[in-house]
Amino acid sequence: MASAYISKGFQKDGRFHGKVALCTASTAGIGLAVAERLAQEGAKVVLSSRRKEKVEAAVEKLRAKKLEVSGMVCHQAKKEDRQRLIDFVTEQEWDKLFKVNVKSTFLMIRETVPHMNKEGGGAIAINSTIAALYPDAFGMFVQPYAVSKTVLTGLTKVLAPVLAKDNIRINCLAPGPINTQFLEGVYKTFYPDATSPPPAVVDMSFMRRAADPAECGAVVAFLLSDDASFITGEVIPVSGGSVLSVASAL
Known part of the structure; x- marks a missing residue:
């Protein structure tokens, strides 16, 4: 089931500029379409799915469109996978701020x-x-x-x-x-x-x-x-x- 979670951030150009969007089951279909739209409106999108090859293909597809996306494998039914995905997003935001500032x-x-x-x-x-x-x-x-x-x-x-x-x-x-x-x-x-x-x-x-x-x-x-x-x-x-x-x- 595709889901999307958006962090609080600072809106600037797009509606989601400066925000991080965590999209699960997002390597095809509705999930991928949601991820693409959020990225088009300025969000930094993290794609996830159970299969590594699908995650890599989806990331490559959206990056080819000059969108800011990353991805990782996540089986939503597994608690450890869900936690790893959340930790990944949090660490990404932290690293980005310290790199820039x-x-x-x-x-x-x-x-x-x-x-x-x-x-x-x-x-x-x-x-x-x-x-x-x-x-x-x-x-x-x-x-x-x-x-x-x-x-x-x-x-x-x-x-x-x-x-x-x-x-x-x-x-x-x-x-x-x-x-x-x-x-x-x-x-x-x-x-x-x-x-x-x-x-x-x-x-x-x-x-x-x-x-x-x-x-x-x-x-x-x-x-x-x-x-x-x-x-x-x-x-x-x-x-x-x-x-x-x-x-x-x-």
Whole structure:
């Protein structure tokens, strides 16, 4: 029997962009059609069936259509197979977040530093989140994302003394609610009918609004400029007072 399970995620382009769809009995017929449609609308689809050759053929078929799919063997009647399938999906999401948010950031820094050395130094600004500073208050909305972004605040502080020897500064931005597609995806998960950030979001800050992305751009420009020549290893909140708002409530 074909079934499909969709994770919560951040809608962006397609209705299921940023979500993971777990489709069982999905290598042919209705199950395969469901999997294909979900993938077409942006989901990362995991196909499953009892026979390995059918799973491989279905994955190959959908990947040929430039769809983001993976697959594994799962006999739904077997508890251990069901658990392995769930663990596979969870681990995939975890790995993807750390690959994009942590590993790629570190590798980019490592590959850029030699070029900065040739120029006598430089400055780096990386992007975390306010949820990294107060995960108990904000992390509930983006739990795995918040964990991966919290690593970046540690990376900033660990690399600061190392890079300072080469006259390279590194700082980290911790944005609060910013008017982006990401924020829209977050609040629409909880408030699907909202057309702008709801009070539950904007009331997190003293400013009672979400910021324009340009306001983050201005802070980054300052951190990269010579005006910030004595600032390194810092995590800078751009949150309209969200940090103070949380602290005053404690």
